[in-house]
Amino acid sequence: MTLLNVSDHSRDFAGMTYVYPVLSRRAGGVSVGINLNPNNACNWHCVYCQVPNLVRGAAPLIDRAQLHQELSGFLSALxxxxxxxxxxxEGLRTIKDIAFSGNGEPTSAGDFADIVNDVLAIRDAAGLTAVPVRLITNGSxxxxRAVQDGLRRLAAGGGEVWFKVDGGRREDIARINGVDLxxxxxxxxxxxxxxxxxxxxxTCMFAWDGEVPSEAALAGYLNTLEVAGLDALEGVLLYGVVRASMQPEAVRVSAxxxxxxxxxxxRIKEKGLTVRVSP
Structure with missing residues:
Protein backbone atom coordinates (compact mmCIF):
# COMPACT_ATOMS: atom_id res chain seq x y z
CA MET A 1 0.00 0.00 0.00
CA THR A 2 1.49 3.33 -1.12
CA LEU A 3 0.73 6.42 0.95
CA LEU A 4 0.70 9.99 -0.27
CA ASN A 5 3.29 12.27 1.31
CA VAL A 6 4.14 15.97 1.11
CA SER A 7 7.54 15.39 -0.50
CA ASP A 8 6.20 13.51 -3.54
CA HIS A 9 3.66 15.15 -5.83
CA SER A 10 3.84 12.60 -8.63
CA ARG A 11 1.28 13.26 -11.37
CA ASP A 12 1.17 9.51 -12.05
CA PHE A 13 0.15 8.44 -8.55
CA ALA A 14 -3.42 7.52 -9.52
CA GLY A 15 -2.63 6.50 -13.11
CA MET A 16 -4.69 9.21 -14.81
CA THR A 17 -3.86 11.81 -17.45
CA TYR A 18 -5.44 14.92 -15.93
CA VAL A 19 -6.24 14.15 -12.31
CA TYR A 20 -3.81 13.37 -9.51
CA PRO A 21 -3.96 13.48 -5.68
CA VAL A 22 -1.32 15.07 -3.46
CA LEU A 23 -0.84 15.88 0.19
CA SER A 24 -0.50 19.65 0.19
CA ARG A 25 1.40 21.46 2.95
CA ARG A 26 -0.29 24.74 2.09
CA ALA A 27 -3.80 23.30 1.79
CA GLY A 28 -3.31 21.11 4.86
CA GLY A 29 -4.66 17.83 3.51
CA VAL A 30 -5.62 16.08 0.27
CA SER A 31 -5.54 18.30 -2.80
CA VAL A 32 -7.07 16.91 -5.98
CA GLY A 33 -4.83 18.23 -8.73
CA ILE A 34 -5.94 19.05 -12.27
CA ASN A 35 -3.03 18.79 -14.70
CA LEU A 36 -3.81 20.64 -17.94
CA ASN A 37 -0.17 20.33 -19.05
CA PRO A 38 0.47 16.58 -19.34
CA ASN A 39 2.96 17.50 -22.11
CA ASN A 40 5.26 19.04 -19.44
CA ALA A 41 5.10 22.38 -21.25
CA CYS A 42 5.21 25.74 -19.48
CA ASN A 43 5.90 29.30 -20.58
CA TRP A 44 8.17 29.74 -17.51
CA HIS A 45 11.19 27.80 -16.28
CA CYS A 46 11.32 28.04 -12.48
CA VAL A 47 14.57 26.81 -10.99
CA TYR A 48 12.82 24.90 -8.20
CA CYS A 49 10.31 23.15 -10.49
CA GLN A 50 9.83 19.42 -9.84
CA VAL A 51 8.57 18.63 -13.35
CA PRO A 52 10.97 16.33 -15.24
CA ASN A 53 11.73 17.01 -18.90
CA LEU A 54 10.19 20.47 -18.66
CA VAL A 55 9.87 22.22 -22.03
CA ARG A 56 8.76 25.68 -23.12
CA GLY A 57 5.25 25.78 -24.51
CA ALA A 58 1.54 25.74 -23.76
CA ALA A 59 -1.05 23.20 -22.72
CA PRO A 60 -2.23 20.78 -25.44
CA LEU A 61 -5.83 20.38 -26.54
CA ILE A 62 -7.67 19.01 -23.51
CA ASP A 63 -9.99 16.01 -23.83
CA ARG A 64 -12.76 17.45 -21.68
CA ALA A 65 -14.77 14.23 -21.74
CA GLN A 66 -11.80 12.30 -20.35
CA LEU A 67 -11.18 14.99 -17.74
CA HIS A 68 -14.84 14.74 -16.70
CA GLN A 69 -14.63 10.96 -16.41
CA GLU A 70 -11.38 11.03 -14.42
CA LEU A 71 -12.42 13.76 -11.99
CA SER A 72 -15.95 12.52 -11.33
CA GLY A 73 -14.71 8.96 -10.86
CA PHE A 74 -11.87 9.97 -8.56
CA LEU A 75 -14.05 12.21 -6.38
CA SER A 76 -16.47 9.29 -6.05
CA ALA A 77 -13.59 7.04 -4.94
CA LEU A 78 -12.56 9.60 -2.33
CA GLU A 90 -4.73 8.90 9.20
CA GLY A 91 -5.56 12.42 10.32
CA LEU A 92 -5.21 13.85 6.80
CA ARG A 93 -8.18 12.15 5.15
CA THR A 94 -9.99 15.35 4.17
CA ILE A 95 -10.41 16.84 0.70
CA LYS A 96 -9.04 20.36 1.13
CA ASP A 97 -9.32 21.61 -2.43
CA ILE A 98 -9.40 20.90 -6.13
CA ALA A 99 -6.46 22.70 -7.68
CA PHE A 100 -5.51 23.62 -11.23
CA SER A 101 -1.78 23.05 -10.98
CA GLY A 102 0.11 20.28 -12.74
CA ASN A 103 3.12 20.35 -15.04
CA GLY A 104 2.86 23.82 -16.56
CA GLU A 105 0.80 26.99 -16.69
CA PRO A 106 -2.88 25.88 -16.59
CA THR A 107 -4.28 29.10 -18.04
CA SER A 108 -2.45 28.33 -21.30
CA ALA A 109 -5.18 25.75 -22.05
CA GLY A 110 -7.37 27.03 -24.88
CA ASP A 111 -10.63 25.98 -23.18
CA PHE A 112 -9.57 27.18 -19.74
CA ALA A 113 -12.77 29.12 -18.91
CA ASP A 114 -15.02 26.25 -20.01
CA ILE A 115 -12.87 23.76 -18.09
CA VAL A 116 -13.34 25.86 -14.95
CA ASN A 117 -17.10 25.51 -15.46
CA ASP A 118 -16.73 21.77 -15.97
CA VAL A 119 -14.74 21.30 -12.77
CA LEU A 120 -17.14 23.38 -10.69
CA ALA A 121 -20.10 21.37 -12.01
CA ILE A 122 -18.36 18.04 -11.28
CA ARG A 123 -17.47 19.21 -7.77
CA ASP A 124 -21.04 20.24 -7.07
CA ALA A 125 -22.46 16.97 -8.45
CA ALA A 126 -20.16 15.09 -6.07
CA GLY A 127 -21.71 16.94 -3.13
CA LEU A 128 -18.50 18.88 -2.46
CA THR A 129 -19.71 22.44 -2.92
CA ALA A 130 -17.83 23.51 0.22
CA VAL A 131 -14.50 22.37 -1.27
CA PRO A 132 -12.75 25.34 -2.90
CA VAL A 133 -11.42 25.19 -6.44
CA ARG A 134 -8.05 26.92 -6.69
CA LEU A 135 -5.99 28.10 -9.62
CA ILE A 136 -2.23 27.97 -9.07
CA THR A 137 -0.79 30.25 -11.73
CA ASN A 138 2.20 32.34 -12.69
CA GLY A 139 -0.29 35.02 -13.74
CA SER A 140 1.43 35.71 -17.03
CA ARG A 145 -9.86 37.93 -22.08
CA ALA A 146 -10.54 34.18 -21.97
CA VAL A 147 -8.43 33.80 -18.82
CA GLN A 148 -10.23 36.72 -17.19
CA ASP A 149 -13.53 35.01 -18.00
CA GLY A 150 -12.22 31.88 -16.27
CA LEU A 151 -11.29 33.89 -13.18
CA ARG A 152 -14.78 35.37 -13.02
CA ARG A 153 -16.30 31.90 -13.22
CA LEU A 154 -13.89 30.66 -10.55
CA ALA A 155 -14.91 33.52 -8.25
CA ALA A 156 -18.60 32.83 -8.84
CA GLY A 157 -17.99 29.23 -7.76
CA GLY A 158 -16.32 30.26 -4.51
CA GLY A 159 -12.80 29.65 -5.78
CA GLU A 160 -9.57 31.56 -5.46
CA VAL A 161 -6.27 32.22 -7.19
CA TRP A 162 -2.80 31.44 -5.87
CA PHE A 163 -0.64 33.83 -7.89
CA LYS A 164 3.09 33.11 -8.06
CA VAL A 165 5.42 36.00 -7.18
CA ASP A 166 8.92 34.84 -6.24
CA GLY A 167 10.84 38.02 -7.00
CA GLY A 168 10.25 41.70 -7.57
CA ARG A 169 13.29 42.84 -9.50
CA ARG A 170 13.76 42.07 -13.18
CA GLU A 171 16.99 40.19 -12.50
CA ASP A 172 15.42 38.10 -9.74
CA ILE A 173 12.44 37.14 -11.91
CA ALA A 174 14.82 36.16 -14.71
CA ARG A 175 17.02 34.08 -12.40
CA ILE A 176 14.19 32.34 -10.50
CA ASN A 177 11.43 32.02 -13.10
CA GLY A 178 13.41 32.03 -16.33
CA VAL A 179 11.51 34.89 -17.98
CA ASP A 180 12.30 38.50 -18.77
CA LEU A 181 9.51 40.51 -17.17
CA THR A 203 5.94 32.83 -2.88
CA CYS A 204 8.81 30.35 -2.78
CA MET A 205 11.89 31.59 -0.94
CA PHE A 206 15.18 29.67 -0.89
CA ALA A 207 18.94 30.06 -0.75
CA TRP A 208 20.79 30.54 -4.04
CA ASP A 209 24.37 29.26 -4.03
CA GLY A 210 24.02 29.16 -0.24
CA GLU A 211 23.05 32.83 0.02
CA VAL A 212 19.72 33.90 1.54
CA PRO A 213 17.60 36.50 -0.34
CA SER A 214 19.29 39.89 -0.12
CA GLU A 215 17.75 42.99 1.41
CA ALA A 216 17.50 44.52 -2.07
CA ALA A 217 15.71 41.43 -3.38
CA LEU A 218 13.21 41.49 -0.51
CA ALA A 219 12.60 45.21 -0.99
CA GLY A 220 11.91 44.65 -4.69
CA TYR A 221 9.53 41.80 -3.91
CA LEU A 222 7.58 43.86 -1.38
CA ASN A 223 7.42 46.80 -3.77
CA THR A 224 5.87 44.62 -6.46
CA LEU A 225 3.09 43.64 -4.05
CA GLU A 226 2.60 47.25 -2.94
CA VAL A 227 2.25 48.48 -6.51
CA ALA A 228 -0.43 45.82 -7.10
CA GLY A 229 -2.35 47.11 -4.07
CA LEU A 230 -1.98 45.39 -0.72
CA ASP A 231 -5.59 45.95 0.29
CA ALA A 232 -6.80 43.92 -2.69
CA LEU A 233 -4.82 40.81 -1.73
CA GLU A 234 -5.95 37.99 0.56
CA GLY A 235 -2.42 37.53 1.84
CA VAL A 236 0.80 35.64 1.12
CA LEU A 237 1.42 31.89 1.10
CA LEU A 238 5.15 31.73 1.87
CA TYR A 239 6.84 28.38 1.48
CA GLY A 240 10.25 26.81 1.22
CA VAL A 241 11.83 24.11 -0.91
CA VAL A 242 10.94 20.55 0.15
CA ARG A 243 10.74 18.54 -3.06
CA ALA A 244 13.85 18.21 -5.20
CA SER A 245 14.06 20.38 -8.31
CA MET A 246 14.34 18.50 -11.60
CA GLN A 247 15.93 21.46 -13.40
CA PRO A 248 19.62 21.97 -14.25
CA GLU A 249 19.79 24.77 -11.67
CA ALA A 250 18.88 22.38 -8.84
CA VAL A 251 22.45 22.35 -7.51
CA ARG A 252 22.20 26.10 -6.82
CA VAL A 253 18.91 25.86 -4.88
CA SER A 254 18.73 24.91 -1.20
CA ALA A 255 16.11 25.25 1.52
CA ARG A 267 8.89 41.57 6.79
CA ILE A 268 5.74 40.80 4.82
CA LYS A 269 3.51 41.13 7.88
CA GLU A 270 4.93 44.61 8.48
CA LYS A 271 3.10 45.62 5.29
CA GLY A 272 -0.20 44.59 6.88
CA LEU A 273 -0.59 41.34 4.95
CA THR A 274 -1.70 37.98 6.33
CA VAL A 275 1.08 35.43 5.92
CA ARG A 276 0.83 31.63 6.07
CA VAL A 277 4.20 29.90 6.27
CA SER A 278 4.93 26.36 5.05
CA PRO A 279 8.63 25.55 5.72
Whole structure:
Protein backbone atom coordinates (compact mmCIF):
# COMPACT_ATOMS: atom_id res chain seq x y z
CA MET A 1 0.00 0.00 0.00
CA THR A 2 1.49 3.33 -1.12
CA LEU A 3 0.73 6.42 0.95
CA LEU A 4 0.70 9.99 -0.27
CA ASN A 5 3.29 12.27 1.31
CA VAL A 6 4.14 15.97 1.11
CA SER A 7 7.54 15.39 -0.50
CA ASP A 8 6.20 13.51 -3.54
CA HIS A 9 3.66 15.15 -5.83
CA SER A 10 3.84 12.60 -8.63
CA ARG A 11 1.28 13.26 -11.37
CA ASP A 12 1.17 9.51 -12.05
CA PHE A 13 0.15 8.44 -8.55
CA ALA A 14 -3.42 7.52 -9.52
CA GLY A 15 -2.63 6.50 -13.11
CA MET A 16 -4.69 9.21 -14.81
CA THR A 17 -3.86 11.81 -17.45
CA TYR A 18 -5.44 14.92 -15.93
CA VAL A 19 -6.24 14.15 -12.31
CA TYR A 20 -3.81 13.37 -9.51
CA PRO A 21 -3.96 13.48 -5.68
CA VAL A 22 -1.32 15.07 -3.46
CA LEU A 23 -0.84 15.88 0.19
CA SER A 24 -0.50 19.65 0.19
CA ARG A 25 1.40 21.46 2.95
CA ARG A 26 -0.29 24.74 2.09
CA ALA A 27 -3.80 23.30 1.79
CA GLY A 28 -3.31 21.11 4.86
CA GLY A 29 -4.66 17.83 3.51
CA VAL A 30 -5.62 16.08 0.27
CA SER A 31 -5.54 18.30 -2.80
CA VAL A 32 -7.07 16.91 -5.98
CA GLY A 33 -4.83 18.23 -8.73
CA ILE A 34 -5.94 19.05 -12.27
CA ASN A 35 -3.03 18.79 -14.70
CA LEU A 36 -3.81 20.64 -17.94
CA ASN A 37 -0.17 20.33 -19.05
CA PRO A 38 0.47 16.58 -19.34
CA ASN A 39 2.96 17.50 -22.11
CA ASN A 40 5.26 19.04 -19.44
CA ALA A 41 5.10 22.38 -21.25
CA CYS A 42 5.21 25.74 -19.48
CA ASN A 43 5.90 29.30 -20.58
CA TRP A 44 8.17 29.74 -17.51
CA HIS A 45 11.19 27.80 -16.28
CA CYS A 46 11.32 28.04 -12.48
CA VAL A 47 14.57 26.81 -10.99
CA TYR A 48 12.82 24.90 -8.20
CA CYS A 49 10.31 23.15 -10.49
CA GLN A 50 9.83 19.42 -9.84
CA VAL A 51 8.57 18.63 -13.35
CA PRO A 52 10.97 16.33 -15.24
CA ASN A 53 11.73 17.01 -18.90
CA LEU A 54 10.19 20.47 -18.66
CA VAL A 55 9.87 22.22 -22.03
CA ARG A 56 8.76 25.68 -23.12
CA GLY A 57 5.25 25.78 -24.51
CA ALA A 58 1.54 25.74 -23.76
CA ALA A 59 -1.05 23.20 -22.72
CA PRO A 60 -2.23 20.78 -25.44
CA LEU A 61 -5.83 20.38 -26.54
CA ILE A 62 -7.67 19.01 -23.51
CA ASP A 63 -9.99 16.01 -23.83
CA ARG A 64 -12.76 17.45 -21.68
CA ALA A 65 -14.77 14.23 -21.74
CA GLN A 66 -11.80 12.30 -20.35
CA LEU A 67 -11.18 14.99 -17.74
CA HIS A 68 -14.84 14.74 -16.70
CA GLN A 69 -14.63 10.96 -16.41
CA GLU A 70 -11.38 11.03 -14.42
CA LEU A 71 -12.42 13.76 -11.99
CA SER A 72 -15.95 12.52 -11.33
CA GLY A 73 -14.71 8.96 -10.86
CA PHE A 74 -11.87 9.97 -8.56
CA LEU A 75 -14.05 12.21 -6.38
CA SER A 76 -16.47 9.29 -6.05
CA ALA A 77 -13.59 7.04 -4.94
CA LEU A 78 -12.56 9.60 -2.33
CA UNK A 79 -16.06 10.22 -1.01
CA UNK A 80 -17.70 6.81 -1.32
CA UNK A 81 -14.80 4.38 -1.70
CA UNK A 82 -11.81 3.36 0.43
CA UNK A 83 -9.18 5.41 -1.42
CA UNK A 84 -8.52 7.59 1.62
CA UNK A 85 -8.03 4.58 3.88
CA UNK A 86 -5.73 2.92 1.35
CA UNK A 87 -3.52 5.88 0.39
CA UNK A 88 -3.85 8.78 2.85
CA UNK A 89 -2.27 8.84 6.33
CA GLU A 90 -4.73 8.90 9.20
CA GLY A 91 -5.56 12.42 10.32
CA LEU A 92 -5.21 13.85 6.80
CA ARG A 93 -8.18 12.15 5.15
CA THR A 94 -9.99 15.35 4.17
CA ILE A 95 -10.41 16.84 0.70
CA LYS A 96 -9.04 20.36 1.13
CA ASP A 97 -9.32 21.61 -2.43
CA ILE A 98 -9.40 20.90 -6.13
CA ALA A 99 -6.46 22.70 -7.68
CA PHE A 100 -5.51 23.62 -11.23
CA SER A 101 -1.78 23.05 -10.98
CA GLY A 102 0.11 20.28 -12.74
CA ASN A 103 3.12 20.35 -15.04
CA GLY A 104 2.86 23.82 -16.56
CA GLU A 105 0.80 26.99 -16.69
CA PRO A 106 -2.88 25.88 -16.59
CA THR A 107 -4.28 29.10 -18.04
CA SER A 108 -2.45 28.33 -21.30
CA ALA A 109 -5.18 25.75 -22.05
CA GLY A 110 -7.37 27.03 -24.88
CA ASP A 111 -10.63 25.98 -23.18
CA PHE A 112 -9.57 27.18 -19.74
CA ALA A 113 -12.77 29.12 -18.91
CA ASP A 114 -15.02 26.25 -20.01
CA ILE A 115 -12.87 23.76 -18.09
CA VAL A 116 -13.34 25.86 -14.95
CA ASN A 117 -17.10 25.51 -15.46
CA ASP A 118 -16.73 21.77 -15.97
CA VAL A 119 -14.74 21.30 -12.77
CA LEU A 120 -17.14 23.38 -10.69
CA ALA A 121 -20.10 21.37 -12.01
CA ILE A 122 -18.36 18.04 -11.28
CA ARG A 123 -17.47 19.21 -7.77
CA ASP A 124 -21.04 20.24 -7.07
CA ALA A 125 -22.46 16.97 -8.45
CA ALA A 126 -20.16 15.09 -6.07
CA GLY A 127 -21.71 16.94 -3.13
CA LEU A 128 -18.50 18.88 -2.46
CA THR A 129 -19.71 22.44 -2.92
CA ALA A 130 -17.83 23.51 0.22
CA VAL A 131 -14.50 22.37 -1.27
CA PRO A 132 -12.75 25.34 -2.90
CA VAL A 133 -11.42 25.19 -6.44
CA ARG A 134 -8.05 26.92 -6.69
CA LEU A 135 -5.99 28.10 -9.62
CA ILE A 136 -2.23 27.97 -9.07
CA THR A 137 -0.79 30.25 -11.73
CA ASN A 138 2.20 32.34 -12.69
CA GLY A 139 -0.29 35.02 -13.74
CA SER A 140 1.43 35.71 -17.03
CA UNK A 141 -1.72 35.21 -19.12
CA UNK A 142 -4.19 37.17 -16.97
CA UNK A 143 -4.28 39.85 -19.64
CA UNK A 144 -6.11 37.43 -21.96
CA ARG A 145 -9.86 37.93 -22.08
CA ALA A 146 -10.54 34.18 -21.97
CA VAL A 147 -8.43 33.80 -18.82
CA GLN A 148 -10.23 36.72 -17.19
CA ASP A 149 -13.53 35.01 -18.00
CA GLY A 150 -12.22 31.88 -16.27
CA LEU A 151 -11.29 33.89 -13.18
CA ARG A 152 -14.78 35.37 -13.02
CA ARG A 153 -16.30 31.90 -13.22
CA LEU A 154 -13.89 30.66 -10.55
CA ALA A 155 -14.91 33.52 -8.25
CA ALA A 156 -18.60 32.83 -8.84
CA GLY A 157 -17.99 29.23 -7.76
CA GLY A 158 -16.32 30.26 -4.51
CA GLY A 159 -12.80 29.65 -5.78
CA GLU A 160 -9.57 31.56 -5.46
CA VAL A 161 -6.27 32.22 -7.19
CA TRP A 162 -2.80 31.44 -5.87
CA PHE A 163 -0.64 33.83 -7.89
CA LYS A 164 3.09 33.11 -8.06
CA VAL A 165 5.42 36.00 -7.18
CA ASP A 166 8.92 34.84 -6.24
CA GLY A 167 10.84 38.02 -7.00
CA GLY A 168 10.25 41.70 -7.57
CA ARG A 169 13.29 42.84 -9.50
CA ARG A 170 13.76 42.07 -13.18
CA GLU A 171 16.99 40.19 -12.50
CA ASP A 172 15.42 38.10 -9.74
CA ILE A 173 12.44 37.14 -11.91
CA ALA A 174 14.82 36.16 -14.71
CA ARG A 175 17.02 34.08 -12.40
CA ILE A 176 14.19 32.34 -10.50
CA ASN A 177 11.43 32.02 -13.10
CA GLY A 178 13.41 32.03 -16.33
CA VAL A 179 11.51 34.89 -17.98
CA ASP A 180 12.30 38.50 -18.77
CA LEU A 181 9.51 40.51 -17.17
CA UNK A 182 9.08 44.10 -16.11
CA UNK A 183 8.05 43.96 -12.43
CA UNK A 184 5.37 46.57 -13.20
CA UNK A 185 3.69 44.05 -15.51
CA UNK A 186 3.63 41.51 -12.67
CA UNK A 187 1.98 44.10 -10.43
CA UNK A 188 -0.63 44.88 -13.09
CA UNK A 189 -1.46 41.21 -13.62
CA UNK A 190 -1.68 40.62 -9.87
CA UNK A 191 -4.00 43.59 -9.46
CA UNK A 192 -6.24 42.35 -12.29
CA UNK A 193 -6.39 38.86 -10.78
CA UNK A 194 -7.38 40.30 -7.40
CA UNK A 195 -10.05 42.41 -9.07
CA UNK A 196 -11.64 39.36 -10.69
CA UNK A 197 -11.20 36.65 -8.04
CA UNK A 198 -9.96 36.39 -4.44
CA UNK A 199 -6.19 36.17 -4.84
CA UNK A 200 -3.38 34.98 -2.59
CA UNK A 201 0.25 35.58 -3.50
CA UNK A 202 2.22 32.33 -3.53
CA THR A 203 5.94 32.83 -2.88
CA CYS A 204 8.81 30.35 -2.78
CA MET A 205 11.89 31.59 -0.94
CA PHE A 206 15.18 29.67 -0.89
CA ALA A 207 18.94 30.06 -0.75
CA TRP A 208 20.79 30.54 -4.04
CA ASP A 209 24.37 29.26 -4.03
CA GLY A 210 24.02 29.16 -0.24
CA GLU A 211 23.05 32.83 0.02
CA VAL A 212 19.72 33.90 1.54
CA PRO A 213 17.60 36.50 -0.34
CA SER A 214 19.29 39.89 -0.12
CA GLU A 215 17.75 42.99 1.41
CA ALA A 216 17.50 44.52 -2.07
CA ALA A 217 15.71 41.43 -3.38
CA LEU A 218 13.21 41.49 -0.51
CA ALA A 219 12.60 45.21 -0.99
CA GLY A 220 11.91 44.65 -4.69
CA TYR A 221 9.53 41.80 -3.91
CA LEU A 222 7.58 43.86 -1.38
CA ASN A 223 7.42 46.80 -3.77
CA THR A 224 5.87 44.62 -6.46
CA LEU A 225 3.09 43.64 -4.05
CA GLU A 226 2.60 47.25 -2.94
CA VAL A 227 2.25 48.48 -6.51
CA ALA A 228 -0.43 45.82 -7.10
CA GLY A 229 -2.35 47.11 -4.07
CA LEU A 230 -1.98 45.39 -0.72
CA ASP A 231 -5.59 45.95 0.29
CA ALA A 232 -6.80 43.92 -2.69
CA LEU A 233 -4.82 40.81 -1.73
CA GLU A 234 -5.95 37.99 0.56
CA GLY A 235 -2.42 37.53 1.84
CA VAL A 236 0.80 35.64 1.12
CA LEU A 237 1.42 31.89 1.10
CA LEU A 238 5.15 31.73 1.87
CA TYR A 239 6.84 28.38 1.48
CA GLY A 240 10.25 26.81 1.22
CA VAL A 241 11.83 24.11 -0.91
CA VAL A 242 10.94 20.55 0.15
CA ARG A 243 10.74 18.54 -3.06
CA ALA A 244 13.85 18.21 -5.20
CA SER A 245 14.06 20.38 -8.31
CA MET A 246 14.34 18.50 -11.60
CA GLN A 247 15.93 21.46 -13.40
CA PRO A 248 19.62 21.97 -14.25
CA GLU A 249 19.79 24.77 -11.67
CA ALA A 250 18.88 22.38 -8.84
CA VAL A 251 22.45 22.35 -7.51
CA ARG A 252 22.20 26.10 -6.82
CA VAL A 253 18.91 25.86 -4.88
CA SER A 254 18.73 24.91 -1.20
CA ALA A 255 16.11 25.25 1.52
CA UNK A 256 16.02 28.06 4.03
CA UNK A 257 15.58 26.95 7.62
CA UNK A 258 12.32 27.74 9.36
CA UNK A 259 13.85 30.69 11.21
CA UNK A 260 14.94 32.22 7.90
CA UNK A 261 11.46 31.87 6.43
CA UNK A 262 9.90 33.37 9.54
CA UNK A 263 12.14 36.44 9.27
CA UNK A 264 10.89 36.97 5.73
CA UNK A 265 7.32 36.42 6.92
CA UNK A 266 7.75 39.17 9.50
CA ARG A 267 8.89 41.57 6.79
CA ILE A 268 5.74 40.80 4.82
CA LYS A 269 3.51 41.13 7.88
CA GLU A 270 4.93 44.61 8.48
CA LYS A 271 3.10 45.62 5.29
CA GLY A 272 -0.20 44.59 6.88
CA LEU A 273 -0.59 41.34 4.95
CA THR A 274 -1.70 37.98 6.33
CA VAL A 275 1.08 35.43 5.92
CA ARG A 276 0.83 31.63 6.07
CA VAL A 277 4.20 29.90 6.27
CA SER A 278 4.93 26.36 5.05
CA PRO A 279 8.63 25.55 5.72
Missing amino acids: VDGDYMQQHVP LVKR DPASVSRALAKSAELCPTWVQ LDEAGLMLIAE
